[in-house]
Each structure stands twice: as C-alpha cells, then as structure tokens.
Amino acid sequence: MYDERGIRRVVNAGLLLAITLLLALTRIGFIPAPTPAGNATIAHIPAIVGGLLEGPLVGLIVGLGFGFASFTQATVPMFKDPLVAILPRLFIGVTAAYTYLALRQATKAQLKALLAVLLALLLYAAWRIYATPNEDGSQSVLIPVLIAVLGTALVAGLYLWLGKQDPRIVVVAMAAAVGSLTNTILVLGMASLRGYLSPAVALTIGITHGIPEVIIAAIIVIAVVAALRGLGQRKRSRVSQAPF
Amino acid sequence: MASYQALRHVSIGQYIPTGSAIHRLDPRIKLVCFALLMACTVIISSYSGSLALLVLITSATLAARLPLGYLLKSLRPALPFILVLSLLQLLFYTSGSGAPGARVLFERGVITITTASVQAVVVALIRFLGLLLLTSLLTNTTTTGDLTHGIEHLLRPLTRLGLPGHELALVCTIALRFVPILGEQAEAILLAQASRTITPEPHGVRKLVDGATRGARLVVPLFVDAYRRSEELVLAMQARCYHGGRGRTQWRALRLAPRDLVALGLVILILVGTILSRTIVLP
Amino acid sequence: MAEPLIAITALRHTYLPGTPMQTDALRDVDFTLHAGEVVALVGPSGAGKSTLAHHMNGLLRPAVTGRVRVLGQDTASRSCDVRALRRQVGLVFQHPHQQMLEQLVGDDIAYGPAQLGLDGAALRERVHEAMEAVGLPFERYVDRQTFALSGGEMRRVALAGVLALRPRVLVMDEATTGLDPAGKEQVLQVVHRLHAERGIGIVIISNDMDEVAGIADRVVVLFQGRTVADGPTREILGPGLDLPAHGLLRPTAGQIVDRLAGGGLPIDRSAITLAEAEEAVWQAIRP
Numbered sequence: 001m002y003d004e005r006g007i008r009r010v011v012n013a014g015l016l017l018a019i020t021l022l023l024a025l026t027r028i029g030f031i032p033a034p035t036p037a038g039n040a041t042i043a044h045i046p047a048i049v050g051g052l053l054e055g056p057l058v059g060l061i062v063g064l065g066f067g068f069a070s071f072t073q074a075t076v077p078m079f080k081d082p083l084v085a086i087l088p089r090l091f092i093g094v095t096a097a098y099t100y101l102a103l104r105q106a107t108k109a110q111l112k113a114l115l116a117v118l119l120a121l122l123l124y125a126a127w128r129i130y131a132t133p134n135e136d137g138s139q140s141v142l143i144p145v146l147i148a149v150l151g152t153a154l155v156a157g158l159y160l161w162l163g164k165q166d167p168r169i170v171v172v173a174m175a176a177a178v179g180s181l182t183n184t185i186l187v188l189g190m191a192s193l194r195g196y197l198s199p200a201v202a203l204t205i206g207i208t209h210g211i212p213e214v215i216i217a218a219i220i221v222i223a224v225v226a227a228l229r230g231l232g233q234r235k236r237s238r239v240s241q242a243p244f
Numbered sequence: 245m246a247s248y249q250a251l252r253h254v255s256i257g258q259y260i261p262t263g264s265a266i267h268r269l270d271p272r273i274k275l276v277c278f279a280l281l282m283a284c285t286v287i288i289s290s291y292s293g294s295l296a297l298l299v300l301i302t303s304a305t306l307a308a309r310l311p312l313g314y315l316l317k318s319l320r321p322a323l324p325f326i327l328v329l330s331l332l333q334l335l336f337y338t339s340g341s342g343a344p345g346a347r348v349l350f351e352r353g354v355i356t357i358t359t360a361s362v363q364a365v366v367v368a369l370i371r372f373l374g375l376l377l378l379t380s381l382l383t384n385t386t387t388t389g390d391l392t393h394g395i396e397h398l399l400r401p402l403t404r405l406g407l408p409g410h411e412l413a414l415v416c417t418i419a420l421r422f423v424p425i426l427g428e429q430a431e432a433i434l435l436a437q438a439s440r441t442i443t444p445e446p447h448g449v450r451k452l453v454d455g456a457t458r459g460a461r462l463v464v465p466l467f468v469d470a471y472r473r474s475e476e477l478v479l480a481m482q483a484r485c486y487h488g489g490r491g492r493t494q495w496r497a498l499r500l501a502p503r504d505l506v507a508l509g510l511v512i513l514i515l516v517g518t519i520l521s522r523t524i525v526l527p
Numbered sequence: 528m529a530e531p532l533i534a535i536t537a538l539r540h541t542y543l544p545g546t547p548m549q550t551d552a553l554r555d556v557d558f559t560l561h562a563g564e565v566v567a568l569v570g571p572s573g574a575g576k577s578t579l580a581h582h583m584n585g586l587l588r589p590a591v592t593g594r595v596r597v598l599g600q601d602t603a604s605r606s607c608d609v610r611a612l613r614r615q616v617g618l619v620f621q622h623p624h625q626q627m628l629e630q631l632v633g634d635d636i637a638y639g640p641a642q643l644g645l646d647g648a649a650l651r652e653r654v655h656e657a658m659e660a661v662g663l664p665f666e667r668y669v670d671r672q673t674f675a676l677s678g679g680e681m682r683r684v685a686l687a688g689v690l691a692l693r694p695r696v697l698v699m700d701e702a703t704t705g706l707d708p709a710g711k712e713q714v715l716q717v718v719h720r721l722h723a724e725r726g727i728g729i730v731i732i733s734n735d736m737d738e739v740a741g742i743a744d745r746v747v748v749l750f751q752g753r754t755v756a757d758g759p760t761r762e763i764l765g766p767g768l769d770l771p772a773h774g775l776l777r778p779t780a781g782q783i784v785d786r787l788a789g790g791g792l793p794i795d796r797s798a799i800t801l802a803e804a805e806e807a808v809w810q811a812i813r814p
Contacts, residue, residue, distance in 0.1 A: 014414065014415045018419040025255075026254055072256055227674055
C-alpha cells in the first residue's frame with residue numbers, strides 16, 4: 001500500500017464511497033423511471049464504477065457502504081433487514097469487476113459468440129420453466145414467454161449495437177448491467193428467502209424495476225467511464241461541418 | 245429549489261447530545277454492540293424473543309435520553325407502505341407454511357394464512373422497529389469523528405491478519421470528509437444545470453427519459469470533480485511521504501472505561517441468550 | 528423611462544429556515560437593471576451576491592418578503608414560467624465545469640438553441656455566432672472535449688452557451704475570477720461588444736474594482752445582505768464613499784491618488800482608471 005497505485009486505490013475508494021453516501025442519503029440518488037416505485041436508484045453506480053476502474057476489492061468496499069447507507073435509510077421492514085440491505089450489495093462491484101476483467105480483451109467476434117450462447121441459455125431456461133408443471137399442476141406460460149421475448153430483444157439489440165460500436169464500450173455496458181442485475185437479483189432473492197416476498201412477486205418486481213435500472217446504469221456508467229478514461233468518445237459535434 | 249441547499253449538510257443521522265451514559269461509551273464498544281445486537285435481531289424469530297429484544301433496545305434508547313417521538317417521526321410517511329407490504333407478506337407468505345405446528349387459519353385460492361405466516365409478519369415488524377431504534381442509538385449518540393475513530397481502531401487488528409485494516413479506516417475517513425464537499429459541488433451543479441433548462445417539464449414517457457438524462461448530467465460532472473480531487477489528494481499524500489499505517493500515532497487516543505466493559509458484557513449475554521432461544525423452541 | 532428589466536425590492540432570503548443551519552443570506556435588498564446598462568454588483572464574500580443573482584432567473588423565489596420582477600413578471604407568482612424566463616435571463620456561473628451538459632463544445636453551446644427547436648444550418652449558424660462573440664474560433668473548438676479544456680476556454684464556452692440563446696439580460700457571477708490577465712481581458716472585450724452592439728442589460732458580479740471601473744455604468748454595493756450603496760460608477764468608486772468599511776477597496780488608481788493625497792500632494796482624488804490617475808498626478812505636480 002505504499003506505492004502510488006495503492007494510495008490511489010484507497011483515495012478513489014474513499015471518494016466513490018462519498019458519492020455513494022451522497023446519492024443514497026439524498027433525493028439526488030433517485031431518478032424518475034417507469035418502475036413501480038416511480039423512481040430508480042443510481043446510488044449503486046459508484047460501486048459499479050469502482051469495480052470497473054479500481055478492481056473488485058474497491059467494488060466490495062463501496063458496495064458495503066451502499067448497503068449500510070441504504071439500510072439506515074430504510075423505512076420498511078423488508079429493507080431494514082441487514083441480510084437484504086447489506087449482504088447482497090457487497091457483490092455489486094465485485095461482479096461488475098470480474099465481468100469487465102473477463103471480457104476486457106474480447107474481440108467483437110468473441111462477444112457475438114458469447115451473446116449467442118447467452119440467448120441459447122435464456123431460451124432453454126424459458127422452455128424448462130414452461131415444461132415443468134407448477135405445484136398445482138398448471139403450466140406457467142407468462143414467465144417463459146416473457147423471458148424468451150425479452151431475452152431475444154436484449155441479445156438482438158446488443159448484437160446490432162456491437163456491429164457499429166467499439167467493443168470496449170459494449171463490455172463496459174455489459175459489466176454495468178451485470179452489476180445492476182446483481183443488485184436487483186440478490187436483494188429481491190434475499191427478500192424472498194427471508195419470507196418478505198413470494199418468489200412470483202419478487203420476480204415481477206425484479207423485471208419491472210430491474211430492467212429500467214439496468215438501462216439507466218449502463219447509460220450512466222458509460223458516460224462516467226468515457227469522461228474519466230477517454231473511452232469511446234464521440235468525435236464530431238452535431239453542429240460540426242467536417243466530414244466523418 | 246430550496247432542497248438544493250441541504251445537500252452540503254448530508255449526514256447519517258444527526259448527533260443529538262444529551263450527555264447520557266451511553267453517549268459517553270467508547271465508540272468501538274458501541275460499534276461492536278451495534279453489530280452484535282443487529283446479529284441478534286437477524287437470528288431471532290419467536291414472538292417472545294423479538295419482543296424482549298425490542299424492549300431492551302427501547303430501554304437503551306430511553307436511557308440515552310433520545311426523544312422517541314422524534315425518532316419514530318420518520319416512519320409516518322412510510323406507514324402506508326409498511327401496512328401494504330406487511331399485508332402482502334401475510335397473504336402470500338410461502339416459505340414457512342410448512343413449518344411444524346403451523347395451523348392454517350384461512351385458505352382461499354392462492355391466499356393461505358397460517359399461524360407461521362402471522363408470526364413471520366409480526367416478528368418482522370417488531371424486528372424492524374428494533375433495528376430502527378438500534379440504528380439511531382448508534383448514530384444519534386456518536387459524533388461522526390468518533391465513529392470514524394472507532395472504525396479505524398477496530399480495523400487495526402485486521403492488519404495482523406493480513407487485511408488492509410488501516411487502509412480501510414482511511415477510506416472511511418476520506419469518504420466522510422468529502423461528503424459535504426461533494427455535496428456543495430452537487431448543489432452548484434444542480435443550480436447551474438437548472439439555469440440552462442428552458443423548456444417546460446415534459447409529460448408521460450418523455451418525462452422519464454428527461455429525468456434519466458438529467459440524473460446522468462448531474463452525476464458525470466460529480467464523478468469528474470471527485471476524480472480531480474482524488475488526484476490532488478494522492479499527490480498530497482505522496483508529498484507527505486504517506487507510507488501506510490505502521491507506526492502511525494493518533495491525536496486522540498481511545499481508552500476503555502469500566503462502563504464500556506459492562507455494556508459489552510450485557511450485549512454478549514443478550515447474544516448468547518438469543519442463540520440459545522433458537523435451540524429451545526419458544527412461543 | 529421604460530420599465531426596468533429587473534426590479535427587486537426589499538428582498539429577504541433565508542437558507543434552510545427552521546433548521547439549525549439557518550442563515551439569512553439577504554436581509555433587505557433593492558436592485559434594478561435597465562436595458563442597455565452594465566451594473567456591477569460588488570461586496571465582500573458572503574454578502575449575498577450569488578443569492579441575489581439566483582433570484583434573477585428564477586432559481587430562487589421570494590419566500591419571506593420582497594418582490595422580484597424580471598422582464599415584467601413577478602417570480603413569486605405561480606403563473607410565472609421560470610423556465611421560459613431563463614431563455615431571456617442568462618446566468619453564467621463562476622465554475623464553468625458545473626455548467627457543462629455535453630461532451631463536445633459544439634453540442635454544449637448548441638444545447639440551448641436546440642431546446643428552442645433550432646436545427647441544421649440554423650443551429651450551426653447560431654453556435655457559430657456565439658463562439659465568434661466569445662473569441663473561440665468555430666473550426667478549432669467545435670469538436671473539442673469540454674472537460675479537457677482549460678479554465679479560461681471552458682468559461683468562454685459557458686458564456687457562449689448562454690449567449691446562443693440571445694438573452695435580454697446577462698448575469699455574470701464572478702466570471703473573470705481566477706483567469707489570467709489575458710483571459711480576463713478577453714471576457715471583458717466580449718462584454719464591451721455585447722453592451723455596444725446588442726444593448727442588453729448586463730449584471731457583473733465581481734470583486735475586482737479595476738474591472739468594475741472599466742466597464743460598469745452603475746455600481747451596487749452589497750454588505751451583509753443589504754444594499755448599502757447604489758449609484759453611478761464614478762460616485763461609488765470615488766473618494767466620497769467609505770468602501771473599506773464594507774469590506775471593499777477603491778480601484779488601484781483610486782488607491783494611488785488617495786495615498787498621494789494622504790502624503791500631502793494636492794491631487795484630485797476622483798480618478799478611477801489608471802489613465803485618469805496619471806492625468807491627475809501630472810496636474811498635481813505641474814505648477
């Protein structure tokens with residue numbers, strides 16, 4: 001910890017934690033979004049950025065800070081439970097970090113292959129949910145259809161986007177998405193495990209709340225990383241006359 | 245607009261000085277007790293256990309001479325949510341209905357209410373109140389400076405285990421120190437960007453896109469500013485030959501007093517009692 | 528006389544009322560701005576200058592007492608559309624990076640006019656015009672990254688972004704503070720040109736008395752949230768007023784002639800620019 005890199009990590013962790021506290025404890029951490037709550041949180045974004053730019057350890061620390069701040073602000077029993085508010089949040093920065101580390105060097109072709117595999121897995125999962133009957137003998141139709149449709153849309157969108165974009169940006173977006181989903185899935189999963197929500201309700205909230213949050217997180221994280229690391233910046237202003 | 249001005253005064257809980265014995269406890273003890281009692285609330289699941297815990301926590305809050313009414317005031321706007329969510333939990337709770345001895349009280353269609361689900365909901369509410377008071381017990385009786393000191397001291401022994409204890413404490417100190425500074429920045433950014441907003445607030449879907457972009461526009465300059473400050477701080481630390489935690493001395497030393505050990509002893513007893521209560525099934 | 532662009536009377540503003548952090552930023556302030564005027568708002572730090580500026584474009588509205596009329600509208604009334612007001616009253620802040628909304632210079636300056644519906648060649652023309660006005664060559668700067676600019680350049684981009692809307696009132700909050708002499712000069716040139724060409728009303732918030740002497744028609748002095756002086760520049764910066772009592776000093780030229788007069792030289796103390804001071808010294812030493 002005596003070298004510049006170590007000091008830098010400590011200081012950056014501290015500042016990202018400061019931003020997290022600011023976002024988690026005031027209303028600027030919530031932006032209006034088409035979710036059941038009417039807004040989506042962006043207080044988990046510093047944890048994602050920390051994981052991406054500084055590594056999993058920083059992501060863990062900032063995530064812990066987010067969890068604790070969120071816990072102190074909670075006004076409903078579900079979120080005042082430390083296992084729901086704090087424990088899952090540890091992993092936001094960690095998953096984002098490892099996703100980024102794993103895919104950072106990938107080429108477009110490799111990413112496209114990955115997307116294809118992802119789509120295959122989603123469709124398989126959807127089919128399995130459809131094929132296995134419920135406890136009362138009925139067959140769930142809505143959920144597998146949702147998964148199939150959303151999954152295909154998502155993968156197709158990413159595929160097209162990859163076509164005309166720097167792969168590193170797509171990787172950042174995917175890492176951000178993974179981080180945000182970690183937040184949604186683990187928190188709601190924990191809430192369900194602890195008995196506050198039934199799995200069906202948790203899944204519904206997960207989809208209606210999680211998807212807008214993922215999109216917002218991806219947009220903001222890309223903007224932040226672009227501003228800080230000079231990655232994937234647009235070259236021409238809309239009023240510029242120079243040819244592309 | 246007026247709420248902009250509060251951003252620089254953000255804090256986790258307001259310090260309320262009342263001069264009670266609890267205020268004078270060593271912050272390390274308070275932190276440890278907080279963590280242990282929090283663990284207790286998580287473990288407990290019986291009516292009597294959670295009620296006992298709530299009573300204990302409430303007595304501690306009263307002993308600290310904290311105004312209970314004020315602490316519970318923050319619940320008022322959330323009351324409808326709490327009721328609705330508790331109701332939903334009651335009606336659709338599934339993970340405990342198979343518990344031994346659970347009697348079905350009401351069953352119609354997908355809705356099943358058993359004694360187990362009622363217990364879960366009630367205990368959750370009691371636990372929630374307990375945690376609420378516990379958190380204020382920590383944050384309202386300890387100044388931010390003391391809290392950071394306590395955290396730093398507690399994290400130090402971790403260094404012997406190979407974990408970066410001192411560095412973690414430094415992370416906390418830096419974070420808390422920069423919250424008001426970044427808050428001021430955020431205020432200024434909000435004002436400056438509001439000055440450039442000249443079209444009326446859109447409705448419907450446009451409103452959501454607008455809100456999201458505005459959120460992004462606020463956050464990005466904040467990150468840029470934070471990173472600029474971090475560069476400066478890194479340089480400053482290097483200029484002062486920062487070399488980690490070894491051999492560093494403190495301006496203020498923390499010392500344990502007998503009352504700290506008494507408090508710790510009590511909490512450990514409570515924890516032991518909680519763990520035992522899980523092994524012996526209580527009503 | 529035509530109705531003033533801005534008319535503020537008996538304004539009071541308290542930050543965070545009812546909390547332990549309550550502060551009275553403005554206690555009793557009067558302020559007017561007419562078309563074609565350059566008014567300097569001066570005062571020591573904490574006097575309330577920025578707070579007053581924030582009332583001028585509706586960021587803050589009178590809550591306790593006082594009236595703020597901007598371009599004929601009462602900002603306290605519910606029917607006042609503050610967002611529309613901001614098209615006409617441009618506010619430039621001291622720290623330009625807080626005002627940046629886009630990654631690229633061209634996009635940032637275009638942000639305002641684009642919101643009004645301008646597009647294509649018309650938009651480009653407007654951005655071009657604004658950039659020329661602040662001395663930033665279009666071709667060289669339009670595709671640059673906003674966050675990578677120097678302080679002075681960023682400040683001019685912020686100014687251009689405001690000018691692109693062709694406001695009727697321009698409020699510059701400490702717009703030259705922290706700039707090097709060349710940068711300051713550039714910004715002041717812009718203000719001169721605007722004043723001459725467009726006849727818009729300009730409010731300059733500054734602590735640089737030399738700058739104020741060179742550009743303002745009228746000076747308003749704010750001290751501890753109150754208007755303590757309001758008059759023509761020559762009068763306020765002249766020997767008659769006790770500026771140090773209000774945390775301010777006369778312009779350098781004024782200080783020089785004051786000291787010379789204090790040392791016994793029979794010199795006319797009304798100089799406020801260096802040229803005037805030089806003239807006064809020559810007058811005083813020639814028999």
